[in-house]
Amino acid sequence: MRIALIGYGKMGKEIEQIALSRGHQIGLIIDQENQADLHAENLKNIDVAIEFTNPDSALGNYQICFEANVPVVSGTTGWLDKIDLVKEKCQLGSGFFYASNFSLGVNLFFELNKKLAALMAPFSEYNADMEEIHHIHKLDSPSGTAITLAEGIIENHPKKTKWIEAASMKEDELSIFAKRHGSVPGTHSITWHSDVDEISIQHLAYSRKGFALGAVLAAEFMPEKKGFFGMKDLLKL
Numbered sequence: 001m002r003i004a005l006i007g008y009g010k011m012g013k014e015i016e017q018i019a020l021s022r023g024h025q026i027g028l029i030i031d032q033e034n035q036a037d038l039h040a041e042n043l044k045n046i047d048v049a050i051e052f053t054n055p056d057s058a059l060g061n062y063q064i065c066f067e068a069n070v071p072v073v074s075g076t077t078g079w080l081d082k083i084d085l086v087k088e089k090c091q092l093g094s095g096f097f098y099a100s101n102f103s104l105g106v107n108l109f110f111e112l113n114k115k116l117a118a119l120m121a122p123f124s125e126y127n128a129d130m131e132e133i134h135h136i137h138k139l140d141s142p143s144g145t146a147i148t149l150a151e152g153i154i155e156n157h158p159k160k161t162k163w164i165e166a167a168s169m170k171e172d173e174l175s176i177f178a179k180r181h182g183s184v185p186g187t188h189s190i191t192w193h194s195d196v197d198e199i200s201i202q203h204l205a206y207s208r209k210g211f212a213l214g215a216v217l218a219a220e221f222m223p224e225k226k227g228f229f230g231m232k233d234l235l236k237l
Contacts, residue, residue, distance in 0.1 A: 002027035002045055003219055004070070006038065006061050007052040011075070014212035015050055022216060030061075043068035048219045054139055055079040062086060062096065071095030071222040073215055075102055077144025090228040097222050097229045100144030101186070102214025107231045109203040113149050113190055116201060117156035125194045128153060128160070129167075129175040133187040141165065142178040145188055150174050153190070185211075 001024045005012050008031040016026055027046050030038045038061060043049070049065045051058065055078030065072045066089050077100050090096050101107070120126050132146040142150075142165050150163035153174055163174040185205040192199045205211070214231070221234050231237070 001025070001047045001220065001223065004028040004030065004043060004046045004049040004065075006030045006049055006065075007076075009052070011052045011208055011212060011215075012050075014208045015052070015215050018209070018212050018216045019050075019219070022220075024216070024219075038064050040064070040068040043070050046070050047223045048073060050074075050215055050219050052076055052215075059085065063089075066094040066096075069094075071097070071225060073097040073218045073222060075099060075211070075215055077147075078140035080144075080147075087228050090226070093226050095222055095225045095227065095229075097218045097234075099214070099218070099231045100148045101211065102218060102231065103203075103205060103210040104214060104235065105210060106145060106186075106188075106203055106205075107214075107235060107237065109188070109201070110148060110152055111237060112201060114152040114156050116190070116192070116199070117153040117160075120192050120199075121157050121159075123194075124159070126192045126199075127171070127194075128157075128190060128192045129177065130163075130191075131177045131179065131187075131189045133179045133181055133184050135183045135185065136180045138180060141180070142176045143186070143188075145186065146176055146178065149188060149190060150176060 003024055008029050028042050049070050049072050051061050051074040053076050058076040058079045059082050062072050132143050154160045160174050161172040163176055165176050168175045187204045189202040
């Protein structure tokens with residue numbers, strides 16, 4: 001399979017190594033210095049594009065790939081206010097795979113989080129909050145993973161209707177505390193606390209390798225596919 005890497009930072013380089021180790025070829029690399037090279041001619045022999053850039057350029061990158069009939073796997077977060085535009089393209093025949101986090105462990109954590117929220121729903125004495133920690137170069141805050149976790153709680157706990165990136169005493173608000181330290185790959189913690197005890201679940205990433213492997217597995221899943229896909233489709237959760 002010939003892969004285009006759109007974004008060649010630390011994650012892009014990790015994805016490259018895993019893709020090569022699995023027998024794939026890197027047919028195109030796009031980074032800040034050569035963004036103009038992302039066009040239909042350079043994409044004509046590409047089977048799938050893996051996109052890890054930033055919220056400002058992501059949508060434009062997707063559109064160029066869609067026009068060249070190249071499916072996209074993206075881990076860029078912070079652009080979801082435009083997600084309806086991408087879904088419209090998918091309905092017209094484009095292929096797109098999005099995950100706020102490609103780690104197998106994190107996606108199992110998503111399901112655990114939903115289950116715990118549903119279990120806690122009858123017990124009004126417990127309230128929840130969330131903490132996420134990432135490296136200082138992460139642009140969006142809170143992280144896309146934190147937002148996905150928050151949405152999982154809101155979907156499964158009737159008293160939570162929205163999240164807020166601040167401390168809140170309101171019963172319907174889920175507080176998210178986003179911190180940026182050093183080179184932390186990603187830590188997410190959810191705590192349900194009462195006056196007498198607390199229950200916490202946590203996912204701690206040791207490196208980017210788990211994210212990169214998930215992105216390559218998603219790329220292997222996407223050739224010839226049309227529509228909007230995610231980790232639930234890949235992992236059959």
